[in-house]
Each structure stands twice: as C-alpha cells, then as structure tokens.
Amino acid sequence: MALFLIGLLAPQLAAQQSLPPAPYAYRQLEDPAKEAEAQALMETLRCLTCQSQSIADSDAAMAGDMRHQVRTRIAAGETPEAIRAWLVERYGDYVSYAPVVSETTWPLFAVPLLLAAGAGAILWRRLRRAR
Template identity: 45%
Template sequence: MKQLFVATALTVMLATSAMAEPAAAPDAALADPVAEARARELFVDIRCVVCQHESIADSPAAIAADMRKLVREQIVNGKTDVEIRQDLVRRYGDYVLFTPPFRWGTLILWLGPLALVLGAGLVFWTRSRRRKEITAPLDPREEAELAEWIRSAGKSDKQDI
C-alpha cells in the first residue's frame, strides 16, 4: 500500500513538473537584429485585441504574445510591413491598428470627433445669438411697493435679532 502511494505521488509530481515546463517561448527574439527592430516597430502600431488600450509590445495578454509571434514569423517569411498589417486587419478587423485606414467603413473614426466639436460649437453659437429678453423697468407704483416691502422686511429682521 505504501509503495502504491509513493508511486502515485511520484507520478503526480512528474506530471505537474512536465506541465510547468514552458513550451518554446513565443517572444523569442529574431536572430537578425534588423528584422527584430522592424518587428518591434510593428508591435507599437498594432493594438492588443484583449487590452484594447495597449500595443502588443506592452501587453501581457497571451493573444498579444501570439500576435508578436505571428508578426515575427511573417517577417522571417519575407512579408512586407503592409502585407503584415493587411493580414492582421483581415484576421481582427480595422480596430487592430492604432491608425486605421481612411475609407468608408472607418469614416466615423476619423471624422466623428470633428463632427462632435463642430456640432457643440454650433449649439453654443446659436444659443449666444438668441435675443436676450429685455426686462421692462418698474413703473412708479411698483417701485413704491418694492420699497415698502424692503422696509417691512428690514423691520422684521431687526425684530428677530
């Protein structure tokens, strides 16, 4: 019984140590320093599809590591930067690029902020151009009533003290 327990424990330890052993690192740098520099420049322009606010160069997400590996593989295969970007856009959509291309599908991304600023400016401009409502001055009777009200309010404040 004791031998069975020891054998099971050793099997479990060996299995867990084998699982903990990392596979080939996806972030292994390219041997050619020029190609690696080119890959790193591309990493900065490509958005992580999980983090969304980070480039794949800065993202710790597993998919970012996969995307870095993909970019490096395509550089080794002789693809140009444009071809690599097009492949990523085909896989993940225009959102994967920090600077999406200017076309009908991305028009709102490029012109939306400008339209919002112009619309807000138009609203402020039209509100400032409205006619100000001029208040008519008080007639003598109304002035006398106001003066009486102020005097009576002043007396009641003095009585409260």
C-alpha cells in the same frame, strides 16, 4: 448532466491554458534590422485580450501568439503593411492603433470635424453680435 459534461471537458480546457508559448513570443529575431522592424510593427498592434496594451507590452498568451506571427512573417520577408493588413483582415480594425478611413469608419473621422466647425460657427456668430 451538465456537471458531467463540464467534468468531462475540464481536462481539455485546462490543457489549452498550459500550452507553451510560441517560439518567437519571447525570443527576438537574430537579425537586428528585422527585429527593429518587427518591434516597430508590434508597438502599433493592439492586444485583443488586454485593455489597450500593444502586443509588444502585453504578457497575454494571445499577444505572444501575435508577436510570434509578426516575427515569423518579418523573418520570411513580408512587409509590415502586409502583415498589418493580414491581422486586420483576421481580427478586424480594432487590432490596429493606426486606423484607416474606410466606408465603415469615415463617420468616426468626419463627425468631430463637423462638430468643431459647428462650434466655430456658433462662436463666430456670437462674437459678431457682441460687437
């Protein structure tokens, strides 16, 4: 029964992989200033299917769709920060290479500082005792 269902769904799954890329996935905007703005933003966004590549560098279909979204929204006049906020809301904080301190991420920023302060205090005490 399971093989029958897989055989029945295989053409639909294969069709999803063979869709053409979004129009702005590989085509730049005509306005050089807007394309530069889009490119700068794309270099700070992480591809969700690659291993830490930016969407500007990735050839994954997901990255192409994200490049299309960025270029379309830049062409429509949205600011890069509004586009970043929309992508973070949609995909989570992981999509951005520029992390934001929030209620859930502050320990990621505070713990290394506390560890460095603790190591500095230990080093200071040992040096003081050595004299």
